[in-house]
Amino acid sequence: MKNKQISVFLEKKVFKLLFFGFSSGLPILLVFSTLSVWLHKAGIERSTVTLFSWAGFAYAFKYLWSPLVDNFKISYFQKFGHRRSWLLFSQIMIFLSLLATSLTDPAKNIYLTAVTITFLAIFSATQDIVIDAYRIESAPQSYQGPLSSMYIAGYRLAMLVGGAGSLWLASYLGVETYKQSVWMIVYISMGALMFIGILTTLLSNEPKVKRSYTSKNKQHTRFLLVILFSIISFIFFYSFLDNPFSSEDIFKKFLFAAIRICLCFLLMAFIILLFIKIKFLSKDSFEKIYLNPIINFIKRYGKFAVSILILISLYRIADVVMGVVANIFYLEKGFDVKEIATYSKFFGVFATILGGLVGGFFALRFGTMKALFLGALIAASSNLLFAWLAISEANVSFLIAVITADNISSGFAGAAFVVYLSGLTSIRFTATQYALFSSLMLFIPKFIAGYSGSWVDVIGYANFFCVTALLGLPVLLLIIWLAKVAPIKN
Numbered sequence: 001m002k003n004k005q006i007s008v009f010l011e012k013k014v015f016k017l018l019f020f021g022f023s024s025g026l027p028i029l030l031v032f033s034t035l036s037v038w039l040h041k042a043g044i045e046r047s048t049v050t051l052f053s054w055a056g057f058a059y060a061f062k063y064l065w066s067p068l069v070d071n072f073k074i075s076y077f078q079k080f081g082h083r084r085s086w087l088l089f090s091q092i093m094i095f096l097s098l099l100a101t102s103l104t105d106p107a108k109n110i111y112l113t114a115v116t117i118t119f120l121a122i123f124s125a126t127q128d129i130v131i132d133a134y135r136i137e138s139a140p141q142s143y144q145g146p147l148s149s150m151y152i153a154g155y156r157l158a159m160l161v162g163g164a165g166s167l168w169l170a171s172y173l174g175v176e177t178y179k180q181s182v183w184m185i186v187y188i189s190m191g192a193l194m195f196i197g198i199l200t201t202l203l204s205n206e207p208k209v210k211r212s213y214t215s216k217n218k219q220h221t222r223f224l225l226v227i228l229f230s231i232i233s234f235i236f237f238y239s240f241l242d243n244p245f246s247s248e249d250i251f252k253k254f255l256f257a258a259i260r261i262c263l264c265f266l267l268m269a270f271i272i273l274l275f276i277k278i279k280f281l282s283k284d285s286f287e288k289i290y291l292n293p294i295i296n297f298i299k300r301y302g303k304f305a306v307s308i309l310i311l312i313s314l315y316r317i318a319d320v321v322m323g324v325v326a327n328i329f330y331l332e333k334g335f336d337v338k339e340i341a342t343y344s345k346f347f348g349v350f351a352t353i354l355g356g357l358v359g360g361f362f363a364l365r366f367g368t369m370k371a372l373f374l375g376a377l378i379a380a381s382s383n384l385l386f387a388w389l390a391i392s393e394a395n396v397s398f399l400i401a402v403i404t405a406d407n408i409s410s411g412f413a414g415a416a417f418v419v420y421l422s423g424l425t426s427i428r429f430t431a432t433q434y435a436l437f438s439s440l441m442l443f444i445p446k447f448i449a450g451y452s453g454s455w456v457d458v459i460g461y462a463n464f465f466c467v468t469a470l471l472g473l474p475v476l477l478l479i480i481w482l483a484k485v486a487p488i489k490n
Contacts (some may be wrong), residue, residue, distance in 0.1 A: 001069070002214045003303040011146075013138055013139055013143070013147075014139075014143065014146045014150055015150060016150075016200055016203075016204060017135060017147050017151045017154065018150045018151075018153055018154040018157075019031070019154060019157070019196055019199075019200040020134070020151060020154065020157040020197065020199065020200055021131075021137070021152060021153060021154025021155040021156075021157075021158065022129050022154040022155070022157055022161075022193075022196055023091060023127065023131070023150040023154075023158070023194060023196060023197025023198075023200065023432055024124075024127060024128055024131050024154070024155055024158070024195065024197075024399070025119050025152070025154065025155035025156065025157070025158030025159045025162065026092055026158040026161065026162045026190065026193055027121075027122065027123075027124040027127075027160075027162070027196075028059075028119055028159065028162065028205060028355065029159055029162040029163040029166070030098065030101075030162050030166065030187065030190055031117060031120055031121050031124065032121070034162065034163060034166045034167060034186070036118060037167060037170070038170075038183045038186075039106055039110075039113075041175060041178045041183075042105075042106045042107040042178055042180075043107060043178065044106055044107075044110060044360060052235070056155070058121035058122045058124070058125040058383065059121065059124075059125045059439075059446065060127070060433050060439060060442070060443065060446075061227075061231055061234075061262070061439070062128065062129055062438075062439060063383065063432070063435045063436045063439045064227045064230070064231070065126070065129075065224060065227055065259065066129045066429075066431045066432045066434075066435035066455040067084055067223075067289040067290060067293070067432045068223070068224065068289075068430050068438070069126065069130055069133065069431040069432075069435075069456060070133070070430065070431045071288075071289060073085070074086060074089050077089055080201075080202075080206070081207075081450045082206070083130060083133060083137065083206060083207055084133045084201055084204065084206050086126070086130045087127065087130045087131065087134065087201045088198065088201050088202070089129060090123050090124075090126045090172065091127060091194055091201060091417035092198065093119070093123040093126075094120065094123045094124055094127060094191075094194055094197075095191045095194040095195070097116055097117075097119045097120035098120060098121055098187050098188070098190055098191030098194070099187075099188060099191050100116040100119070101113065101120060101187050102183070102184040102185075102186075102187035102188045102191065103184065104116055105180040107178065107180070115322050118223070127197075128438075129431050129434075129435050130431065131398040131439065132402050132430075132431070132434045133430040133431035133434060134207060134420070135147050135148075135151060136422050136427070136430050136434060137207035137209045137239070137427060137430055138207045140197070140294050141368075141422065141423050142364070144361040144363075144422040144423065145359075145361065145362075145363035145364035145368075145371070145418045145419050146360050146361070146364060146416070147360075147422075148360050148363075148415045148418035148419050148422070149247075149354070149356045149359065149360025149361070149415050150360075151418070152353070152356035152360075152411060152414055152415055152418070153353045153356055153357060155159070156175065156349045156356070156411075157349070157353070159349065160346065160349045161190075161193065162190060163259045164346055165185050166189075166190055166237075169185070169186050169189060170182055173185060173186070174251025181440050183323050195404065196235050197279070197332075200393045209427055211429075222275075222281055223281060223285070223286075223289065226271070226275050226280070226281060227306060229271065229350060230268040230271045230272060230481060231268075233267060233268065233271055234264045234265070234267065234268050236317070237263070237264050237267055238260060238261070238264050240416040253454070255453070256289055257451075261447065265313075272286075285361055286463040289432075290432075292429070293426075293429035293432040293433050293436070294436070296401050296426050296428060296429055296433075297424070297433060300426065301424075301486055302486055304309025304482065304486040307478065307481075307482060307486070308424065308482065308486060309440065310478065311479065311482060312421070312437055312440050312441050313441065313444045314444065314445075314471075314474065314475050314478070315372075315376060315413075315417055315441060315475055316375075316379075316413070316414075316417065316441055316442065316469075317444065317445040317448070317471050317472070317475070318379055318380040318383055318468050318469060318471050318472035319379045319380075319382070319383070319406075319409075319410050319413065319444055320381050320442065320445035320446060320449055321411075321449045321452055321468050321471065322386065322452075322464075322465060322468040323449070324390070325452045325453060325456055325461075326386075326465075328453070329386070330399070332461075333389070333390070333394050334394040335394060335396075335399060343396075343399055343400055343403050344384045347400070347404075348404075348406075348407040349407075350402050350403045350413075351407035351408050351411070352407040352408070352410055353411060354408055354411065355408035355410060355412040355413075355414075355415070356406060356408060356411035356412065356414060356415040357369060357374060357411075357415075358408070358412055358415075359411060359412035359413065359414070359415030359416045360415045362374065362412070362416070362418070363415065363416055363419045368416070368419050368420050368423055368487075369420075369479065369482075369483040370477055370483075371412075371416035372413075372416045372417065372419075372420050373390075373476065373479045373483070374412070374416070375409070375412050375413030375414075375415075375416035375417065376397035376413060376414060376472055376475045376476055376479060377409060377472070377476060378408075378410075378413070379409045379472065379476070380468075380470075380471070380472025380473070380476075381409070381469065381472075382402075382406045382410075383406075383408040383465045383466075383468045383469040383472075384403050384465065384466065384469050385401070385402045385405055385406065386402060386406070386461075386465040387461075387462045387463075387465035387469070388402075389402050389411050389462040390460075390462040391462050404405075417441070421434060421438065421441070422434070422438045424437065440474075452464070455467075
């Protein structure tokens with residue numbers, strides 16, 4: 001029985017997720033980490049460099065255009081099937097965006113670089129939507145553990161290539177003095193690796209799922225325009241509302257930021273309703289595209305739907321909030337950049353892959369809810385190791401032990417969580433519902449994590465890591481309860 005479960009990982013429909021995961025993970029660090037080094041070397045001011053992180057809103061708001069992925073056909077790629085056509089389209093556009101980015105020079109025209117990076121982030125987020133839908137539709141729930149493990153393994157390998165690999169290439173080519181040609185070669189090389197995903201798409205089969213399509217292409221175009229306008233309005237309004245509190249008033253700053261985000265979302269809702277009111281958007285189409293997936297989820301889980309959404313919002317809170325300050329902690333603890341790169345970025349990736357594979361196997365062997373509980377437990381507990389490291393002398397052996405434990409637990413929890421989200425998703429609204437879940441799972445943790453540095457200033461590293469571990473306790477209690485009243489059936 002165990003041998004059969006292990007052999008599942010070698011099946012074609014499972015193993016190909018390794019390559020889809022690679023295709024999904026490759027662009028993300030080219031949008032953030034690698035790009036920041038390029039901009040810094042180009043002499044761009046730090047304040048301007050950080051503004052490029054706003055491209056990440058594409059990943060946070062991907063739910064808004066995910067219904068288009070479920071309902072809209074891409075005419076020129078129809079022969080490949082619905083999911084594969086969207087995959088092929090987004091992968092080609094990622095390649096072209098990387099190529100376009102490589103031809104820009106931020107030292108001469110930073111706005112052009114910003115445009116190409118924004119398109120790269122949008123198409124990367126779109127690819128994530130499609131791959132998640134493809135994974136869920138290509139195999140039953142019993143296969144989601146191995147599928148998720150392979151996906152995470154590929155994703156992490158791609159992050160290693162897109163992060164450390166791209167910087168190693170830049171260093172080899174000569175990055176001490178700024179040369180646009182160096183970064184052109186780096187981004188073209190990374191773009192060429194997207195053909196791994198393109199080839200995998202061409203060699204894969206379309207999931208056998210019956211679906212109905214909306215023929216109102218004009219409405220889809222209008223929805224897309226309204227969504228883009230809403231996102232731009234969100235960004236502008238958030239930037240316009242300055243925080244009136246001083247840097248010392250951490251709690252008040254945090255509270256005001258939360259209120260500011262809520263007001264921005266209300267503004268987005270008002271804009272959409274306004275366009276419906278003036279009949280630029282069809283009310284019926286809006287309900288079908290956006291409300292029906294939510295209504296479907298509520299009908300399936302009834303009074304437990306809100307509790308499940310709370311669990312989704314909080315599950316990764318312990319490791320996400322802690323993870324933001326990890327690299328800063330390593331540096332302030334006295335470890336050099338080379339040690340951090342070797343043990344955290346390189347070695348840590350393989351530890352995460354190991355944890356992901358174990359998490360997927362555990363979910364397959366013992367069930368989704370048990371894997372979900374164990375993942376949350378070890379992810380929160382690993383933060384206590386950071387507290388131990390904070391009060392200990394700087395020691396490479398301690399560093400390796402802590403990073404290994406943290407990355408294994410993170411990989412395990414990540415795989416278990418993906419399996420859980422996959423089980424919650426209805427085949428009727430695969431892309432839309434999973435995009436909603438995956439957007440929701442990082443919103444609260446990422447928001448809180450933005451203030452991690454301020455909390456460390458107040459209570460210190462050791463206490464901060466202990467607090468982040470305690471954040472995981474409500475999650476454990478919620479899992480125990482939901483496992484009894486609203487379990488995921490394998």
